[in-house]
Amino acid sequence: MISAVRIMFKLICVGQKMPAWVTEGFEEYAKRLPASYRLNLIEIPLRKRTKNADIARLQREEGEQMLSHVISQHHLVTLDGRGNAWSTEQLAQQLIHWQQNYTEVALLVGSPEGLAENCLQRARQSWSLSALTLPHPLVRIIVAEQIYRAWSMIQHHPYHRA
Secondary structure, X not given: OOOOOOEEEEEEEEOOOOOHHHHHHHHHXXXXXXXXXXXXXXXXXXXXXXXXXXXXXXXXXXXXXXXXXXXXXXXXXXXXXXXXXXXXXXHHHHHHHHHHHOOEEEEEEOEOOEOOHHHHXXXXXXXXXXXXXXXXXXXXXXXXXXXXXXXXXXXXXXXXXX
């Protein structure tokens, strides 16, 4: 078993006012994690998209706001379809690595158009949940569940029965 090293995950997502089932799903898995792991959700307001909106500017502003929650000591991981697709076992190994090397890991989920270029450039890793396009509200739940599942695998907890 891994020692009780404290690590905090910041899941920084563009979008607010999620349906109750999204909030409940995220909170269910976040609260299952032990005190040595923290999973905090930070919501960035989605800028209003109108017919003539400058999407590149809006995306850049959202990216700047996301990065305002990240300090240089954070390990920055983007959630991006072009990133690395990890199995549960590989994610468990990532958790061990992160836990041994960082106190905070920031996970970024962008807008419907994706992440701003400045977020992609600053990231140390990129994680793809699926080759499928997933609805952003669902991504919050999947990330929380997968972190919990990987943690349970590391701890030989019965939740993960591989």
